[in-house]
Amino acid sequence: MTIEIVAPERSLPDHREAITRLLDAYNDDQSGMPDLVTPLALLLREPGDETILGGLWAVSYWRWLFVDQLFVPEMHRGQGLGTALLKLAETKARERGCIGVWLLSFSFQAPDFYRRHGYEPFGSIEDYPPGHRCTYFVKRLW
Numbered sequence: 001m002t003i004e005i006v007a008p009e010r011s012l013p014d015h016r017e018a019i020t021r022l023l024d025a026y027n028d029d030q031s032g033m034p035d036l037v038t039p040l041a042l043l044l045r046e047p048g049d050e051t052i053l054g055g056l057w058a059v060s061y062w063r064w065l066f067v068d069q070l071f072v073p074e075m076h077r078g079q080g081l082g083t084a085l086l087k088l089a090e091t092k093a094r095e096r097g098c099i100g101v102w103l104l105s106f107s108f109q110a111p112d113f114y115r116r117h118g119y120e121p122f123g124s125i126e127d128y129p130p131g132h133r134c135t136y137f138v139k140r141l142w
Contacts (some may be wrong), residue, residue, distance in 0.1 A: 037061045040092055044072065056085040058093075058101075067095035067103035070110075082100050082110070086117055093141060100140045107133040 006013065029082050037059050044054040054071040067089060071080045092102055103119070105111045106129075111121075119137035128134045 001057070023072055031062065033062055038096065040065070042092075044081060044085075054081075056089050058089055060093060060096045060098055063097055063099050065089065065096070065098045065101045067101060068116060070103075082113060083117065090139075090141060099142050100138060102136065102138045104134055104136045107135070111135050111137075 009111065022108075038061070040056070040058040040060065042056040043052050045052060053076070054073050055069075056067060056071075057069040058065050058067045060066075067086075070085055072085070090101060102122075103114065105114055114137045115121075117139070119139045121135050122138050124133050124135040126133055
């Protein structure tokens with residue numbers, strides 16, 4: 001059988017989902033652990049208002065929590081909201097049996113914030129984006 005590489009004009013969510021399904025099945029088989037991805041959303045809102053002003057989005061799998069996004073609006077920074085979001089995410093991770101948390105932060109975002117909360121860098125990419133750095137952080141919970 002000959003396999004061809006196709007680059008569709010538009011990349012669709014269905015394409016990603018198909019590849020993810022195949023990779024997940026392979027990962028489950030190789031790791032011996034089912035890849036049970038469980039999302040976590042922590043939202044910042046004004047009381048009585050459904051508008052989302054910021055928050056944290058993460059997923060847990062293989063006993064680790066990956067914080068994909070954490071955002072606090074500029075006008076609300078310095079009030080401890082970022083710390084509260086991160087600590088609650090760590091609490092939820094412990095409740096899920098996670099052994100650690102990992103995330104990434106760009107040099108123009110909050111790498112020092114994560115360091116202050118016990119996260120240690122374990123890798124970085126220079127000039128991503130050009131003139132900046134992307135740093136990966138990890139924190140063991142146990």
